[in-house]
Amino acid sequence: MRFNPISGEWILISPDRGERGDYFLKEKEDESFGPGNCPFCPGNEGMIGKIIYGIKDYEKLAGEYLLKVIPNKYPLFTVEQDKISYSVGTYDYHSTVGAHEVIIESREHNLKLSEYSDKMWFNIFNAVKERGNDLSRDIRIKFISFFKNYGFLAGATMKHPHSQIVGMPVVPHRVTEEIQRGMEFYEEKDRCLFCDVLRFESESERKLFVTEHFISFIPYASRYPFQVEIYPKRHSHNFFEITDVQINDLSLMLIKIFQAYNEHLGDIPLNMVLYSCPVNLEGPMHEKLKHINLFYHYHIKIIPRINKYGGIECGFGLHVNPVAPEFAAKVLKGEK
Ligand SMILES: [Zn+2]
Numbered sequence: 001m002r003f004n005p006i007s008g009e010w011i012l013i014s015p016d017r018g019e020r021g022d023y024f025l026k027e028k029e030d031e032s033f034g035p036g037n038c039p040f041c042p043g044n045e046g047m048i049g050k051i052i053y054g055i056k057d058y059e060k061l062a063g064e065y066l067l068k069v070i071p072n073k074y075p076l077f078t079v080e081q082d083k084i085s086y087s088v089g090t091y092d093y094h095s096t097v098g099a100h101e102v103i104i105e106s107r108e109h110n111l112k113l114s115e116y117s118d119k120m121w122f123n124i125f126n127a128v129k130e131r132g133n134d135l136s137r138d139i140r141i142k143f144i145s146f147f148k149n150y151g152f153l154a155g156a157t158m159k160h161p162h163s164q165i166v167g168m169p170v171v172p173h174r175v176t177e178e179i180q181r182g183m184e185f186y187e188e189k190d191r192c193l194f195c196d197v198l199r200f201e202s203e204s205e206r207k208l209f210v211t212e213h214f215i216s217f218i219p220y221a222s223r224y225p226f227q228v229e230i231y232p233k234r235h236s237h238n239f240f241e242i243t244d245v246q247i248n249d250l251s252l253m254l255i256k257i258f259q260a261y262n263e264h265l266g267d268i269p270l271n272m273v274l275y276s277c278p279v280n281l282e283g284p285m286h287e288k289l290k291h292i293n294l295f296y297h298y299h300i301k302i303i304p305r306i307n308k309y310g311g312i313e314c315g316f317g318l319h320v321n322p323v324a325p326e327f328a329a330k331v332l333k334g335e336k
């Protein structure tokens, strides 16, 4: 991991993954893994090695796995190394100590995101919670998250339904940025910035769906067309403290969102990413963020990958969104 002192972000250089030859966007899906030779399909457990965590079904499947968590075969972060950090001239280097796991979400190879059941989502987020709480016991890990790449244009290399859990030794740039803004807002106004946004969006035309514990909306300044964010209604900085009742409710929310995408935009490629508070903060960082429970608010971003990025996005970080958020909300609610 290398730190850019000018942009203030850590960049992960991973040439090993590049050597796999999958770093160019492919227009067509890679069909090299069909149900017969897919390592994620039931019966092919010999191809994946150890199972870190699993949920079994005893009612219909005689104790077979419904969901499995395994180590990523091409990990960005691994526990089997030391935490090493040093300077390289003007720059900073950090070893990629951490964790990178894959959740095999379903027994079925060909399952669209819009076809997931509430039970499946419950199992997925339960696995995220269990694994996250386990990984947080490794004090070298400072940030734990969950993300999903759906579709080859969104970065998925396997078709079989899966997502990923990652534990990182540093807090990524987009998260530190949000934390910093949340902290400054709190210092000035004595309230949570995210709670303010949530309250405003719950009355706005960009509001999508509301469940008992969550609200989803298209952000006022969305980076991406049809981007959706999900916030817990009750202030909470740490996703990993979520209760079973809340996971159940979140599952219902995800079903609404993915069915709306499918109905109005089709089976589009997308990323889903969890933003939760950092963990195991020490020293000055711990001191600085000791009240993070007051000013950070966990949330989930869903990012459709339906437009291309040019020089203005990649060069300046200035995202051009071709779809007005208010229009996007109408489309997803079936009002347009
Ligand atoms: Zn499969």
Ligand SMILES: [Zn+2]
Pocket (backbone or CB within 6 Å): 192, 193, 194, 195, 196, 234, 235, 236, 296, 297
């Ligand atoms: Zn809040």
